[in-house]
Amino acid sequence: MERRNLSKVKQKYFQQHGGWLLLEKIKSSQRFGFTIFTKQQIEHATNNFYSANIIGYGGHGTVYKANLRDQVVAIKKCKIVNESKNKEFGKEMLILSQISHKNIVKLLGCCLEVEVPMLVYEFIPDGTLFHYIHSKRGASRISLMTRLRIAQESAEALAYLHFSASPSIFHGDVKSANILLDKDYTVKVSDFGASILAPTDEEQFVTLVQGTRGYLDPEYVQSCQLTDKSDVYSFGVVLVEILTCKLVVDFNAPGGEGKSLSSCFLLAMKENKIQELLDEEINNQDDMDVIMEVVELAKECLSMKGDERPTMKNVAEELGRIIKHNQYSRGQEYNHEEMETLISEASPDIVNQYYAYVSIDKEAEESIAIGR
Known part of the structure; x- marks a missing residue:
């Protein structure tokens, strides 16, 4: 009787979370790379959710490292699920499972035989951006250009969710702890615990504020509408x-309530003291032009009005432009130094020919500029 009752409970949860829809889709498509795992499989893989297997905590659940079907995975045991979304859960898993982007953690499967569904992701072994930038040793190893590449790849991933996923997906909990990095600092955006599909009518807007303090959009806090x-x-x-x-909320600030990094940043910009905030590892005059371009972009993103902010596609493109321009400038500088070295070792005839060529080349550039 106990076994029968347990089986009925599992079936109830499975149906409640839209399991039959998922099963139907999996059976109808051989290419559908998504698996529905049983509760027993998940418990066995995590050694009954043994605490030593915990690799992360979040506002939406606990993440365990596990070995499932001879593959190392990350299993997220969620805390709660919005009851109004229970019936849509299977449908949303269907959409999330089909996300395919090099900078987004792949959702491999889920378990629906439990009160709150559990998610199975690919395992990324080398920690989070949060760990690297707030660890003294970690931050010192990441150059400015590597930081910008990490930012660009993260922006590309979010732009994919907003513009290429169908329907669009809003992440809902973008933060450094949800940006995973591999050994080459390649980005994998993770944790879709707060994600929602783009609403198609007013009834579908989120009515409960979710996310992480310090990162929350002020407009979202007021309206409860995630965009x-x-x-x-x-x-x-x-x-x-x-x-x-720096930490996004400083609890050591006067008053003890915690001062947000975004407000400190905007104030520093207003008072022209932004250099006082910069990490000392990248705070040098040679890179200041590049840094100020990124600072201006961050300021636009932090506008109090959503309509005044750029799209994630705009942000990704701007970061790409900044990186390419900086690489080009450095390449030009390197080529100039290399050429000067070669000239110093060359014969007088070759030197005269080179400077004559440079003079002609500059005149051509000026003519083109005037023509424009």
Whole structure:
């Protein structure tokens, strides 16, 4: 009787979370790379959720490292699920499972035989951006250009969710702790615990504020309506975090209530004291032009009004432009130094020919500029 009752409970949860819809889709498509795991499989893989297997905590659940079907995975045991979304859960898993982007953690499967569904993700072994930028040793190893590449890849991933996923997906909890890095600092955006599909009518808007303090969009806090611009605001905080290596909420600030990094950043910009906030590892005059471009971009992302913020696609493109321009400038500088060295070792005839060529080349550039 106990076994029968347990089986009925499992079936109830399975149906409640839209399991039959998922099963139907999996059976109808051989290419559908998604698995529905049983409760027993998950418990065995995590050794009954043994505490030593915990690799992370979050506002939406606990993440365990596990070995499932001879593959190392990350299993997220969620805390709660919105009851109004129970019936949509299977449908949303269907959409999330089909996300395919090099900078987004792949959702491999789920378990629906439990009160709150559990999610199975690919395992990324080398920690989070939060760990690297707030660890003294970690931050010192990440150059400015590597930080910008991490920011760009993260922005590309979010832009994919907003513009390429169908329907669009809003992440809802963008923060440095949800940006995983592999040994080459390649980004994998993770944790869709707060994600929602883009609402198609007013009834589908989120009515409960979710997310992490310090990263939350002020407009979202007031309206309870998560939008793509909410992710843009949170990403702006991450940009500031990357540049400063400071915590997003400082509980050691006077008053003890915690001062937000975003407000400190905007105040520093207003008072022209932004250099005082920058991480000392990247705070040098040679890179200041590049840093100030990123600072201006972060300021736009942190606008109090969502309509005034750029889209994630705009942000990704701007970061790409900044990186390419900086690489080009450095390449030009390197080529100039290399050429000067070669000239110093060359014969007088070759030197005269080179400078004559440079003079002609400059005249051509000026003519083109005037023509434009």
